[in-house]
Amino acid sequence: MNTSIVLPVVKVTVLEDRALIERRGEVSLPQGTARLVVDGLPAVAVDRSLQAKLAGGVVTQASLRRSKRAVLPEALREQHTELARRSFEHEQALERAQAEVRRLEVKRNLVQAAREDVFRAIAERTGAGEADPGHWKEQLDTLRRELTATDDTLRQARRHESRLQRQHQQETRDILSRTQPPEPTLDVRAELDVSHAAGGTATLTLTYLVPCAAWRPAYRAALRFTAEATTVTMECEAVVWQNTGEAWKDVTLAFSTARPTLGATPPRLQDDWLSLRDKTVREKQVVDVSIREESLQTTGEAGVTKAADALPGMDDGGEPVTLSASHLATVPSDGEAHRVALFTFTTPATSELVACPEQSPLVHRVARFDNTGPSVLLAGPVDLVRAKGYVGRAQLKFAGRGERVKLGFGSEDSLRVSRQVDVGEETARITGRRTRTQRVKLFVSNMGAKPAALAVEERMPVSEVEAVEVALLKDATKPAPTTVSPEGIVRFEVNVAPRSRQTLAFGFTVASAAKVSGL
Template sequence: MSTRIHLPIVKVTVLEDRALVERRGDVVLPAGPQRLCVEGLSPLAVDRSLQAQLTGGTVSQARVSRAWKEKPREDAREQKTELRRRVEDLETELKRAQADAQRLQSRLEVVNVAREDVLRAIAELSGVGRAKPESWHEQLETVRKESASTEESLRRARKHVEATWKRLVEARAVLAQSEQTEQQLVTTAELDTNLPQGGTASLRVTYLVPCAVWRPAYRATLAPVDNGEAVTLECEAVVWQRTEEEWKDVELLFSTARPTLGASPPRLMEDWLQLRDKSEQEKHSVEVSIREEVLQTTGEGGASPSDSMPGLDDGGEAQTLRASHRVTVPSDGAPHRVPLFQFTAPATSELIGHPEHSPLVHRVARFDNRGPAVLLAGPVDLVRSSGYVGRAQLKFTGLGEKLKLGFGSEDTLRIARLVDSKQDTQRITGKRTRTHQVKLFLSNTGTRAEKVVLEERMPVSELEAVEVKLLQEQTKPAPAKVSEDGIVRFELGAPPRSQQELAFAYSVVSSSKVAGL
C-alpha cells in the first residue's frame, strides 16, 4: 500500500535546452519501510534522471510511473458547455411535456367515465318511465364537447413529446461526439523509503525535463552624468518552458552547463609528411593570396563563435546565474523575462565612422564590466536620453574587461567615399607597385561642432617579398594612429554646416617573383 503525497517545486535550474526541477518538503512517516508516490510530476520527466534523498533515512528505489486516467468533469453549471446545457434543458422540457400528456390522458379517462354514467342513467330511467330528454341531451352535449377538447389537447401534447424526444436524441448524439471522455497522463515518482525511527523527515526529489530553454538579454542605457557619461547595463534571462507543470514562486537558476554533451578523445590517424624538391617554376615564384581575417578576442570589438553557432557562449567555462527574487513561470511556451543583475559604469563615448562599410557615423561608448559576473553573448537593447535607438549584439565579456557598444547614428553627419587604384611595373626588374587612393568627404549639416573619428584599413604583409606602406605625402591630414593590424585612425573636427575632404593612400610593392596579387 502506497501513500500519496505532494511535494512543491522549490528550485529550478534552467540549462541550455532543459531544466533540473527540485521538489522538497517535510513528510511524516512511520518507522520501517514505506512506499511513497509523489504526485504532480511532469509527463516529460526523464526516467533515468530521477533522484531522491530522505533526511535521516534511505531511499532504496526510485522510479517514474505513468498512467492514463479520465480527466474529471466540471460539475459546476457555469463551467458546462452550451451544448451540455441545451441537453439538460431538453431533458427538463421532455419531462414537463410527458407530465402534461399524462394529465390530459387522466382527464380524458374521467370524461369517458362521465359519458358512461350518463348513458347508464338514461337506460335505467327510461325503463321505469322517468324520461328527461332535454336534460339528457344537454348532459351528452357537455360530455361530448369536453371529450373533443381533451382529445385535441392530448393529441398536441403527444406530438410535442415526440418532437422534444427527437430533438433530445439529436442533441445527445452531437454531445457524445463532441465531448468525449478526456484522458490525461498522470505521472508520479514511486519511492521505496525506510525511516528507522519514524517521524518527520525532509524529502528531496530531483529530475530533468526537456522543453525548457533560456537565453541572456541586456538593456544598455547611455546617459550624461556630472563628470561625463555613464552606461547602466541591465542583465535579464529570457526563459521559455512547456513542461506541463507550473513553476510557482520558485528559486530560479540559469546555467550554461551542457550535461548531455558527449566528450571522447579523437581517433589517432597516421599523417605522413613527405619532402620533395621544388620545381623550376616554384623556385622562381612566390604564391601570395589576400585573405580577410577576423580578430578572435573577447570584450571590445571581439568576435565570438556564437556568430555562427546557436546556443549559449560562455567562454568555455560553465557559468551559473541566479535570479534576484523568486519567480513564477507558467507552462505556456511564452517568453518570460527574469531580472538577474545590473550595474552602472563610467563610460567614454565618441563618434566613429567606418566609410568602407557605411556612410553613417555612430555614437560608440566604451566602459568596463563592473557587474558581479561575466557577460554572456546575447542581444542588447540600446537606450539613450532620447529613447530607444536600436538593438545590437553583446559579445562574451569577462569581469573587469572593457567592452564597447554602438548607440545609433547621428543624423547630421554623413560620409562619402571614393576609391581609385593604379599599378606600375618596372620594365627591368619587374617590380610591381599598386597604389590605392581613398578620398573621404565628411559633412556636418547640424548646428553644433562635433569631433569625429574615421577608421580605414590597409593590408598587412607577412612576407618580405611584399611591402605595404602608408604614403605620408598623399595622406592628409596625418592619421592619429596606425595599428599593427592595419587600422588607420583619423581624428577630425567637424564645424557646423561644413564639409571637409580627407585623402588616404597606401602602396603595395611586390617583386617579380610574387604571383597571386
C-alpha cells in the same frame, strides 16, 4: 503500505534545452522501511534522471510510473467556469442560427417550386383555351413578393450565422484553449522505497530532468551623459520558455550554460603524419600569395562570428556559467517567453563618434566600458537606450568580468562621410616589379548646428612575406593620421565645424617582386 504525498517545486535550474526540477518537502515516516508515492509529476519527466534524497534516511529504490486516467463522458460537459458557460451559449446560438438558415432554404425551395407550378399551369391551360390572365398575374405577384421576402430574410440569417461562427472560432475557442487546457489523462508518480531508523518527520528531495524548456540571455544598455561623467547601465535578464506541463510557481530559478549531454564520448584520435620534400622548380621561382580578410576582435566587442562547425547555443567562453535570479519567480507552462531579472550594474564609460566609410557613410556613437558586474556577460541581444529613448538593438558578445566591452548606440543624423577611391598600377620594364597605388578621399560633412569631434577609421593591407611591401604615402595623407595600428587600421581624429565639410586624404602602395603571383 503506500503513502501518497505531493512535493512542491522549490528550485528549477534551466539549461539550454532542458531543465532540472527540484521538489522538496517534509514527510512523516514510520520506523523502518516504507514506500512513498509522489504524485503530480509531469508526463515528460526523464526516467533515468530521477534522484531522491532523504534527510537522516536511505532511499533504496526510486522509479517513475505512468498510468492512464479514465475520464467520464459526462465530465466533459460540465461547465466549470464562466468562460466555459459562455462558450456553451455561443454553441447553442450558432446551432439555432444554422437551423434558421436551413428552414429558410427549405421555404425558398417551396416558393420556387410553386412558381414553377404556376408557369406550368399557364402553359397547359393556355393550350386548352382556358386562359385566365388576371388570376395568373395575382398568383405570380404573390409568389414574387414571398420569394423576395424569403431571399432577404435568408441573406440576413446567413450573415448572422457567419458572424456567430467567426465570433465562436476567434474568441471563445481561442480563449478557452489558452485559459482552460484539457484535463490530462496521464498520471505520473514517483515510487520510492525508503528506510528511516528512527521514524518521524524528514525532508525528502526529488530531482529529475524535463525537456521542453530553454532560456537565453537578453540585455538592456542605457548610455547617459552628465556633467560629471559618462555612464552605461547594463540590465541582464533571462528569457525563459517552458511547456513541460507543470507550472513553476514562486520557485528559485537558476540558469546554466552547461551541456550535460556533451563530452560523454571522448574524441577518437588519428595519426597525423608529417613528411619533408624538396621544393619544385615553380616553388623556387614563384611566390604564391593571396589576399584575405580577418576580423580583429577581442571578447566583449561585437562583430565576432562563430566558426562554421560550432555547435548552436550560447557563447559562454568555453566554461559553464550558472546565473541565479534575484528573486522568486513564476513561469507558467504556456510556451511563451517570460523575462526574469538577473542583475544590474552601472559603470563609467568613454564615448566617441566613429565612422568607418568603407563599411557605411553613417557616423556612430560608440561607448566602451568595463564589465564591473557580478558575473560574466554571455552573448545575446542588447536593447540600446540613450537620453531620448530606444535607438536600436545590437548583439553583445561574451565578456568576462573586468573585460572591456564596446557597444554602438546608434548613428548621428547630422554627420555623414562619403568616400572616393582611385587605384593605379605600374610595372617596371627591367625588373618586372609591380606597384599598386590606392588613394582615398574622405569628405566629412557636419549638417548640425554644433561642432563635432569624431574619429574616422580606414584600413590598408598588411604584408606577411618579404616579397610584398606595403607603405603609407605620407605626402598623399593629409592631415597626418593620429595612429596607424600594426593591423593596418589608419585612424584620423578630426573636429568639424557646424554646417561645414572637411576633406581627408590618404594613400598607400603595395609593391611586389616579379616572381610574386596571386595579387
